[in-house]
Amino acid sequence: MASSLSPSPSSLDQTLRDVDDYVLENGSEGLSRDTLHYVYELVKNGNVAFRENRMEEAINFYSRANNIKSGDPIILSNRSAAYIRISQYFMHRTPSSSERRPLSGLEPTTLAELGLKDAEKLVELQSNSAKSYLLKANAFLLENSPTLGLYLLDGELLSEGQLEKYEKARDVILSGLQVDPFSNSLRASLQNLESVSSSSRGMSTHGHPERNDDFDCTLCLKLLYEPVTTPCGHSFCCSCLFQSMDRGNKCPLCRTVLFISPRTCSISVTLKNIIQKNFPEEYAERKQEHDSLIKAGVDLLPLFVMDVVIPCQRFPLNIFEPRYRLMVRRIMEGNHRMGMAILDSTGSLAEFACEVEITECEPLPDGRFYIEIESRRRFRIIHSWDQDGYRVAEVEWIQDIMPPEGTSERDTLQQQTYNAVEDARSWIARAKEAARHDCCNTKLLEYHTDQRKLERLASVEVMMPSPKDPERFSFWLATLSNRRPAERLDLLRIRDTAERIRRGLIFLRQEEQGCRIQ
Structure with a gap:
């Protein structure tokens, strides 16, 4: 399902429409004239790319300039604007655009985070610049892509988490106004943010959202359970999404290429809480259904x-x-x-x-x-x-039919087990020695084969259970030799521990002689 991807067009976006030109006279100590001229050309090329909406190229030019002259306010400002613009572009893409140009680079939220880092550095360097606060506020609004929520904005649902972003952006603008109280751009931005926040909060008192298919997973057509929101802005049940991705790493709706996995993809906590709070009975049924599968x-x-x-x-x-x-x-x-x-x-x-x-x-x-x-x-x-x-x-x-404790039959079985332990240890020692000897007297390919034999013997030896458990020991004994599936299946059928130990010892002798029991 599509999420609300960015705030409504506002004066916050005005600062992203253009970037600042670099001035050579603002030189930096320690850099030669040629180096400064090279930085100037990089920023100039980045500005051209920005104005032609080639944001990835612009970011590349600005980053190269920043590597040479780090901490330059103009470079940071321009790169922050480019990060934010490309993040907005990806978040606003239609499904048809996603098919023509799948997202294969950084996620929109990651791009917004990079823009926020540059803006925060810019605020530290130029605390008296209105543009630095506007960039930071824009980045805040895009840092986490919005998901479903309780509040409505321009006919679209707005999450509690997104409202928090509006509040953070508002606080940034207020900080800027303390430095420059006469800035028209900061005043207009504050007015816009306050109108959005107040209208959304006012609508939150109108009751629970109506149950409709906006809260359904488009794959299973049921209420979203453990919802995950993809970088392209669609939400699915976590299990449904990754079941779909077993057949291809694309979004089931817009076909955007997804670079996510169950280990790296987190549940959309805000969306989950909203659904769980407003549809508790149906969510409990979905949980019971999911638990029955796992x-x-x-x-x-x-x-x-x-x-x-x-x-x-x-x-x-x-x-x-x-x-x-x-x-x-x-x-x-x-x-x-x-x-x-x-x-x-x-x-x-x-x-x-x-x-x-x-x-x-x-x-x-x-x-x-x-x-x-x-x-x-x-x-x-x-x-x-x-x-x-x-x-x-x-x-x-299934378990073996064991002789009762304290009987002579049980004592005999236990003694047979102890004897088999000694035989197995002797067999392993001889097998290791033979493999080591072969390692020293064989060619490279055969050497690696014998090394693997040694590693296998060591791993099997570690698995040996206590001889006080004759049944498990009898199975371990059989793992020392390489048996055919039919032979292993017979061992599973047998419920006589002594017989399985007897067969295991025969298998070892046959293995040592280089042949198998038929």
């Missing part, structure tokens, strides 16, 4: 269908499919857990699978996720269904 329940898991995983494994994944990007975002808002499953020979989900926890999640600039996972516990899929493109399953958690 908090599936104790026995419900979203599924990543790729491969068979057994407990006590750790490895990275690159999430690039749009459906799984959506799933990962929801998981990271919830308990960080999902199931990993595989399709069987018939093309259906295998009955047994494993829960994994996302321990690291790095959003990438192109929308992908780099995640690291650790496998936790196994389960049996009771039934599954599609939800927004990915699978969700109702599961039954």
